[in-house]
Amino acid sequence: MNSGIVSYGAYIPFYRIDPESIGRQWGRNGADVGKALGVKMKSVPAQDEDAATMAVEASRCALKRAGIHPQDIGAIFVGSESHPYAVKPTATIVGEALEATPGLMAADMEFACKAGTAGMQNSMGLVMSKMVKYALAIGTDTAQGAPGNALEYTAAAGAAAFIIGLENTIATINHTVSFTTDTPDFWRRGGMKYPSHGGRFTGQPAYFRHVVSCGKELFSLAGTAPEDYQFAVFHQPNSKFPSKAGKMLGFSQQQLSEGLIVKEIGNTYSAASMIGLASVLDNANPGDRILLVSYGSGAGADGFDITVTPGIETFRKGINKTIREWISNYQLVDYGTYAKNLKKYKMEGE
Amino acid sequence: MTIPRFWREIPIRYNLMGSKCPLCGTVFFPPKEICKICRRVSIDQMIHEKLSGRGTILTHTTVHEAPTDFESQVPYYLAIIELDEGPSVLGQIADCTNGDLAIGKRVHSVFRRVSEDGVSGTIHYGYKFVLDHSR
Numbered sequence: 358m359n360s361g362i363v364s365y366g367a368y369i370p371f372y373r374i375d376p377e378s379i380g381r382q383w384g385r386n387g388a389d390v391g392k393a394l395g396v397k398m399k400s401v402p403a404q405d406e407d408a409a410t411m412a413v414e415a416s417r418c419a420l421k422r423a424g425i426h427p428q429d430i431g432a433i434f435v436g437s438e439s440h441p442y443a444v445k446p447t448a449t450i451v452g453e454a455l456e457a458t459p460g461l462m463a464a465d466m467e468f469a470c471k472a473g474t475a476g477m478q479n480s481m482g483l484v485m486s487k488m489v490k491y492a493l494a495i496g497t498d499t500a501q502g503a504p505g506n507a508l509e510y511t512a513a514a515g516a517a518a519f520i521i522g523l524e525n526t527i528a529t530i531n532h533t534v535s536f537t538t539d540t541p542d543f544w545r546r547g548g549m550k551y552p553s554h555g556g557r558f559t560g561q562p563a564y565f566r567h568v569v570s571c572g573k574e575l576f577s578l579a580g581t582a583p584e585d586y587q588f589a590v591f592h593q594p595n596s597k598f599p600s601k602a603g604k605m606l607g608f609s610q611q612q613l614s615e616g617l618i619v620k621e622i623g624n625t626y627s628a629a630s631m632i633g634l635a636s637v638l639d640n641a642n643p644g645d646r647i648l649l650v651s652y653g654s655g656a657g658a659d660g661f662d663i664t665v666t667p668g669i670e671t672f673r674k675g676i677n678k679t680i681r682e683w684i685s686n687y688q689l690v691d692y693g694t695y696a697k698n699l700k701k702y703k704m705e706g707e
Numbered sequence: 708m709t710i711p712r713f714w715r716e717i718p719i720r721y722n723l724m725g726s727k728c729p730l731c732g733t734v735f736f737p738p739k740e741i742c743k744i745c746r747r748v749s750i751d752q753m754i755h756e757k758l759s760g761r762g763t764i765l766t767h768t769t770v771h772e773a774p775t776d777f778e779s780q781v782p783y784y785l786a787i788i789e790l791d792e793g794p795s796v797l798g799q800i801a802d803c804t805n806g807d808l809a810i811g812k813r814v815h816s817v818f819r820r821v822s823e824d825g826v827s828g829t830i831h832y833g834y835k836f837v838l839d840h841s842r
C-alpha cells in the first residue's frame with residue numbers, strides 16, 4: 358500500500374528585503390542582480406524567529422487542518438541547515454510544542470536544502486512498515502549568506518510541514534527515488550558562521566546533474582513522461598535553475614509556475630521545494646499528478662511522483678491561509694534591520 | 708532563569724496550559740492548584756485546561772528601556788490580553804509597530820524565542836501574540 362500526504366502547513370516570516378537594498382550596501386546594482394537571479398525579494402525572519410519557531414508554526418497548521426491528534430504522530434523529522442542548537446535536537450522542541458511527546462521518535466535531518474524531503478522519505482518508510490501511524494516531516498531554515506556574498510540576495514527563511522500516513526490522504530506518493538554523489542558544491546565547516554560555495558561549480562555538475570538525473574530516474578520508475586504531470590516542482594535557489602532543469606526534463610513553464618515561489622520569497626533552503634509543493638496542493642484538483650525533485654548540496658536530489666486524491670476537496674475547506682496569501686502579506690525592511698534580525702552584528706561580550 | 712524552572716514551565720510557555728476549576732468553571736492562567744473562588748473544596752480537583760491563545764487587547768504599552776536580555780528588541784510592545792477563556796495575560800506583541808496596536812484588537816498566540824541564557828546557554832521559547840488581521 359502506498360503512503361501519502363495527509364496534511365501540510367507552511368510558515369513564511371512577515372519581513373522582506375529587496376535586492377536593491379542589499380546591493381546598495383555593497384556598492385552593487387542590486388536590481389540587476391535580482392533580475393539576473395529572478396528574485397524580487399526574500400523573506401527575513403523577525404529577531405525572535407528561528408528554524409524551531411517556524412517549524413512549530415508550520416506543523417501546528419498541518420495538524421489543525423487535518424484534525425490529527427498530536428499523540429498519533431509517531432515520528433518527527435526536522436530538516437534544516439540552521440538548527441538553533443549545534444547539539445540539542447530541534448525535533449524535541451517541535452515535539453513538545455505540538456504535544457506529541459513523549460511516545461515519539463524524533464530526529465534532526467541534515468542534507469543542505471533537501472533535509473526536509475529526506476524526512477519525507479524516512480516518514481514514508483516508517484508509515485508503510487506500520488511502525489508509526491503518522492510521521493511529520495519538516496523543512497525549515499533561516500538561511501544565511503556571508504555579508505556581501507552573492508548568496509545574500511537569495512538566502513531566505515521559511516518552513517513547511519508534511520504529515521505522512523496511509524489513510525485519509527490528500528495526495529498519494531506513488532514513487533520516490535534519490536540520486537546521491539560526493540560533490541563539494543556548497544558546504545559549511547563546524548564553527549563557521551557562513552557557508553562557502555564552489556562558484557560556477559554549483560551549476561552543471563551539482564544542481565543540474567542531480568536534479569535532472571533524479572527526474573529521469575523517476576520517469577523510468579513510474580513509467581511516466583513530462584506530459585503526464587500537471588505540475589512540476591524543483592528546488593529553487595533562484596528562478597533560473599528550476600526553470601532550466603524543468604526545460605531539460607521536458608516540462609513547460611506552465612507546469613512549473615504554480616510551484617515557483619522563489620521570485621517572491623527567495624530561497625528558503627530546506628523549505629524551498631516543500632513550500633513549492635504546498636503552493637501546488639493549494640491549487641491542485643483530484644487526479645492531478647505532481648513531480649517534485651528537491652536538491653541538497655553535497656550533493657543529492659530526492660524525487661517524488663505524487664497523485665492528488667479526491668480527499669483534497671474537503672481538506673481544502675480547512676485551509677485558512679494559502680501560500681499565495683502568506684506571500685502577499687509582508688513588510689519591507691532595510692539592510693540594518695535585516696542584519697540585526699539575522700544576528701550579523703557581533704555584540705558586546707560575544 | 709534556571710534550567711529546572713524553565714523546564715517545569717514548558718507546558719505553560721509552549722502551549723498556554725492553564726487550569727480549570729470543575730466546580731465553578733473558572734479558568735486560570737498560569738495554572739493554579741486551588742480555585743480562588745471555591746477555595747478549599749477545589750483542592751485536588753483542578754483540571755488541566757489548554758487555552759486557545761485567542762484574545763483581545765485590554766491595554767498596551769511600548770517598551771523603550773528594557774532589561775539587559777531584551778535590549779536588542781527595543782522598542783517592543785507589551786499588552787495585557789483578555790483570553791477568550793477568561794484569564795488575562797501579559798504578553799509581547801510581535802511583528803507590529805506602535806501604530807498597529809489598539810485596545811479591543813483581536814490577537815492570537817504564536818511560538819517565538821522569548822529570551823536566551825547568553826550566547827552559550829539555553830534558548831527560552833514560548834508564547835507571544837500577533838494581531839489577527841496583520842498575520
Ligand SMILES: [Zn+2]
Nearest residue numbers: 728731742745
Ligand atoms: Zn471554582
